[in-house]
Amino acid sequence: MSCIFETDIKEYKLFKRGKVRDLYEVGNKILIVATDRISAFDRVLKTCIPGKGEILTEISLFWFKNTEDIIENHIETYSLEDYPAGLKKYKYLEKRSMLVKKARVIPFEFIVRGYLAGSLYKRYLEGKTNLPSGMSEFDRLPELMFTPTTKAEEGHDEPVSYKDLKKELGSDLAAYLKEVSFKLYRRGEKIASKKGITILDTKFEFGMIGDKVILIDEVLTPDSSRYRVVENGRVLKLDKQILRDCLKEREKIDGKMPDEVPESVVLEIQRAYLKIKNLLLN
Ligand SMILES: Nc1ncnc2c1ncn2[C@@H]1O[C@H](COP(=O)(O)OP(=O)(O)O)[C@@H](O)[C@H]1O
Ligand SMILES: [Mg+2]
Incomplete structure (x- = not known):
């Protein structure tokens, strides 16, 4: 499994680099990319956990789906196919990203x-x-x-x-x-x-x-x-x-x-x- 430690998507403005996820402003939406970074005790480690971002994204999507009757969530789409053209070449976004409503x-x-x-x-x-x-x-x-x-x-x-x-x-x-x-x-x-x-x-x-x-x-x-x-x-x-x-x-x-x-x-x-x-x- 490859390792995505930090993303660099030039087409869109970096909105925030969190401890684990990189956020970009995509129109009035936000692209959240779960990287393979891991943090503990408020610090990001140098260690990469290959594939972690994909796993976390899949787990989150499972739970968003299973709780949407309780409260509306921020998901717009998580399929690369539906992303703006400028993002489609970043194949790694499939499975480890979601396009969400900016809140x-x-x-x-x-x-x-x-x-x-x-x-x-x-x-x-x-x-x-x-x-x-x-x-x-x-x-x-x-x-x-x-x-x-x-x-x-x-x-x-x-x-x-x-x-x-x-x-x-x-x-x-x-x-x-x-x-x-x-x-x-x-x-x-x-x-x-x-x-x-x-x-x-x-x-x-x-x-x-x-x-x-x-x-x-x-x-x-x-x-x-x-x-x-x-x-x-x-x-x-x-x-x-x-x-x-x-x-x-x-x-x-x-x-x-x-x-x-x-x-x-x-x-x-x-x-x-x-x-x-x-x-x-x-
Ligand atoms: N829909 C949203 N709109 C705006 N900000 C969001 C949204 N969803 C998550 N965030 C923010 O994006 C960041 C996610 O990245 P993360 O690596 O978890 O950062 P942190 O180091 O703050 O925990 C968090 O700060 C979270 O509050
Ligand atoms: Mg967080």
Whole structure:
């Protein structure tokens, strides 16, 4: 599989180079190209994960399709055939890009948690949550949790209380986004569980077009969610946790966090993402 680390589409203006995706302005639309970059702890690594952008795009498209009755999303088309003529020569765009409606991004990340994992587990161990005692990592939460954060242009996203979210967005919009986030997570969980997958938590992004709210960005991918599968009694972590664990481990040994990971980890991530895609789409 070839590796697309950075794109250079001269015909259109680069709108934004995100950590993972390159965005171009195409008329009043945006072309989102998922590259094979990978990021962790707010940094992009030098390591390329061949084919990752294609896998993520396919997974997102699957979820956009399976949630469009809950909320309208930003997809216009994802078929190179329907792209403007100037884009057709970039064959790699097939499968790893989508042409979307340009939205005003609502500057928060809408995180929904169904299980005790990640930063919530860390806070739980520190006694900073209201959850019952005696819970173990990956236990199902008594009820879904909504833990939005800011969406920092640079650096670290900070938690935002629901009260502050209401202050920032207005009560109605905040309540709507919370409700939709829960619906989206529940839909994801229902579909995934039939395929033997547990989605521990995930984050959504929303945008506005006029005064309409739509679902944007990526949906329920292993970049934006924690995925787990139990196979022959073994628990497989099939998401970016593989990368985070490797980076933390190296940091312990070398005293600083590396900006790349070995080939074995690349293959492990590739296999994990592919496995999720195959389980979901088949
Ligand atoms: N429909 C849209 N309109 C405008 N911006 C969008 C849309 N969909 C996604 N985005 C933005 O595009 C970027 C996607 O690239 P990504 O690599 O995920 O960036 P980041 O480093 O900010 O996470 C995000 O900043 C996201 O908010
Ligand atoms: Mg992102």
